[in-house]
Amino acid sequence: MRIVLEPRPVPLEPMRVGAPLIALALTIFVGSLLFIALGLNPLTTLRAYFIEPLSTSGGVSEWLLKASPLILIGLGLTVGFRANVWNIGAEGMFTMGAIAAGWLAVRFGGGGHAWLLPAMVVAGALGGIGWAAIPAFLKAKANANEILVTLMLNYVAALILSWLVNGPMKDPDGMNYPQSAPFEPSAMFPPLFEGLRINGSIFITAIAVVLAWLFLDRSFMGFQMSVGGAAPTAARYAGFSRSRAIWLGLLISGATAGLAGMMEAAGPLGQLTPVLSPGYGFTAIIVAFVGRLTPLGVVFGGLLLSLLYLGGESVQMSLNLPASLARTFQGMLLFFLLAADVLILYRVRIKRR
């Protein structure tokens, strides 16, 4: 018995939206089986996972708060993926952005300066860009695989953060915990609503969505990058530079990841700690795929994956299930999505040998 893939003469367009939905349905199905295996009622557990977190204003605020960095990083990764540049190091760039902004916050926070927060925003982006320049340079000049380089740099960035919060940036009043001094209000995003954590950084993400759309769908450079990813020989024929696509793909995704790191540090975290991100850099890869590498899709993908995180936290509290459940669901979602995507371009037939 073997599987034969027959190319479709015309791609099945509805499947572009259909595949993520099928993947979600399959993930929920397998999740239900998992719940049953754990002795839980699948329906009530699913309800606790997906519905209850959104039933309060606090929950919605958290949902948007988590979606914001996912969308932001996802947008940056999308730019790279379209050009076939694989940045797996968004975690590290996230960290470096947070460190850059955090340093400013700790150094200048006491003065109550109005320029501090905007400066931190710039620093966050620059931190991510700087960290991304390393793999960009190594790939453009030495053909070093960007997947492995960016991955290694994730670990290095985490160690740099650890060194800082255990050493030079440790809070003198922090009872020797590894963390920086908490940021002053002038170094943080003010909350939008009383009692909710959702803050003004969400507008940065909104602007990023628009900018991403402008770049990807309207700019000539974005077009060149898409061609480079889709048909490298045609890109060469047209005179588009592969080297420029590599730099832009990595630097832009570095900038968004760094920004997201800054937003997290100057928002819900309010300081630098050894673990800044619950894996946003990796989850954003799934967001980009679920979003079909389009800005609008990334928004939906971000909201979906944020809900998966949120649900994980919710059932952790109410049913004592481990938080890693969220990551498991995320992995499953990507798996099923990749499988369902095959149907866009191919008909799958099972043939007797």
Add this chain to the structure above:
Amino acid sequence: MSMAPLLVPILSGTMVAATPLIYAAIGELVAERSGVLNLGVEGMMLIGTVTAFAVAFAGYPPVFAALAAAGAGALASLAFAFLALSLATNQYAAGLALTILGSGLSAFIGHDFGSSALKSIPKLHLPFLSDLPFIGPVLFHHDLMTYLALVVTGGIWWFLYRTKAGLVLRIVGESPESAHAIGYPVIRIRYLATMFGGAMAGLGGAYLALAYTPLWVENMTAGRGWIALALVVFAAWRPWRVMLGAWLFGGVTVLQLFAQGLGIEAPSELLSSLPYIATIIVLVAISRNPRTMRLNAPVSLARTFRPEG
């Protein structure tokens, strides 16, 4: 010399640290030789680790734990193989999916292990050999799995270069189209190579549980799976060089434990980052020369293959 008394534990520790890398990298080497790039090594190792813990905590002897881990790794790789080979999806994405899933699943299963510790597998005492001065403790005072890693390396070398099956594996990696034209079942061969890689990654993960750090911690592989991937490139896809590379990385890893004793004044984080920085350096060194890559990298690596007709 203040170094002498430390040399023995450093070298001996190097071999121990190298063992999980050898398993994972040899496994991935076989897969890549057939043309399959499996980025899921980290996830498969984690699945191996958590499986070994689970089986050992359930009371079974370490041998069972190791075998179960190998089986779990092979099973996990099957999911990746189905996507990448039968459905011909992008191999990078499929591998990443496996890593994320493996990381989540292992954390989920390991959640209840708490802080129970396993009893490490014993170091073997070989008559006469273990008692030799200096090389005795360095080379001949290790556990069975460390020795087995070396045997596997030798075995894979023999398989690749001295058997017809190994030859066929290599040509499949070079040109699946030509191999298919001659009549070889390319997809089936790649499935088997991938599953071997998964089993080895599982064993590497099991070693961490059974000998290295017998206490479960989330993500305890700490990137070893990724380093294994880089090792395969560094070794130019040759088994004995994988072993050498693993020793190199093992040594760099172990260094941080002995830095103070060696009089090296550096923050521990810097020392901990050395394996990762070293990986980048060797990657750049190897990739820079297009000739080296062209002559050694399996030509069809990571490219999807759809058999015609």
Add this chain to the structure above:
Amino acid sequence: MNIGASRLELRSITKRYPGITANDCVSLTVMPGEIHAVLGENGAGKSTLMKIIYGAVEADSGEILWNGKPVAIPNPAAARRLGIGMVYQHFSLFESVSVAENIAVATSGKFDLPALSTRITELSERYGLPVDPARLLHHLSVGERQRVEIIRCLLQEPRLLILDEPTSVLTPQAVRRLFEVLRQLAAEGCSILYISHKLDEIRELCDSATILRGGRVVGTADPRESSAAELARLMVGAELQPVHREPVVREVKPRLEAIGLSARSDDPFGIDLGDLSLAVHGGEIFGIAGVSGNGQAELLSLLSGERTADADMVQLDMHPVGDLPVARRRARGLAFVPEERLGRGAVPGMTLEDNGLLTNQTGGLVRRGFIDRRQVFGFARKIIAQFDVRCTGPTALARSLSGGNLQKFIVGREVSLNPRVLIVAQPTWGVDVAASSFIRQTLIDLSRSGAAVLVISEELEELFEICDRIAVIYQGRLSPAKPRAETSVEEIGLLMAGVGPAFQRAA
């Protein structure tokens, strides 16, 4: 026809692919010990026919008889069991392993490299094909690799050996050696099917020839008796009535020049260019004829800028541009229609709109870095209308168009750039008759409006219809260009086959 049993007989073999009939009722007979040539240009159907004989492809209808009995050949292993061996044009060898290992993977039986190496050495001595079984394949020259291919076949003791364009990568000495081997094999009773377009070799080596054109057998001949001219005419078709066109008004200074262009090919199976010079003037169409695989791909990428050379080797309007990349040459008025439509000339998964934008960023379609969607749409729509592209509109995906329509679009796009120089490779390959006609008229009109047009094509019919001057590329060298009126199909056909003083090979 002999009444003795033939070795191989094909009766009315037909094979159709969507849009083209590769083999149309082809019949062929090869006797034992005969060296039989299959002659024809690319696209004549030779490769498909050989794949059918070798079992890689199944015919739609027709019969195959082996030693007088009907057989089925469902796959290459079955062909090998019958005793058919195939030496591919681009070899199916593996670079990273040794000669002996290469042969071992294709043969069944115990895996015993030393014993195999002994047999290899025996065969190589017996037939004068020296190879060292232990050497790694990537160290071998192309000629040596071919010996490995042949020995691999000989190990199976074939009764029919098929060779596909075997000498395109060989030195003259190696060709002589090969011929000796083939004659020895034939004397031992092995039949040989020799596929080639090189007339002088066929006349030297072969006992009989079948000529294919457009998928059909157009004749059989005895190469020893027929003249090269007769064979060439059969291969390329009858004399054509010249098309009436306006007389050429050529500019004095050339717009596109190649001066002493020499380059090594990137591809081990490619052809190195040797001291190639040409000049194309505004107002004329300059044609380069030649069977594909003689250096056209290398020449094209050096002219377009996808590959760079010394600055002086390529000149546009007398400016040295040889070291400039594509974008800079396009900025100077160069446009280019490549041989491959999907994947190079156009992105298959993108719309015609987007593909129109691919090479046109100066025509007001991009302003301050942003794409003007309305202009892009309008540009695509204009091309579709002006060049009669049958499709559902500018939003149609490139891969949904037929070959002819996509080619019209690509040609239309390049022409709409108002280039000073247009280079076109295989303008009507795989294109239906109506679209071909249209494209050719487009090229004529473009040249008459003042542009310099360079056309590289395998189809003589086409070159004679539209070109003002014609040269021939063969093994990386170019013959002197001749005005169309002063040459003939026969003469060009002979040059394409390597015959004549222009391509005298060093002994």
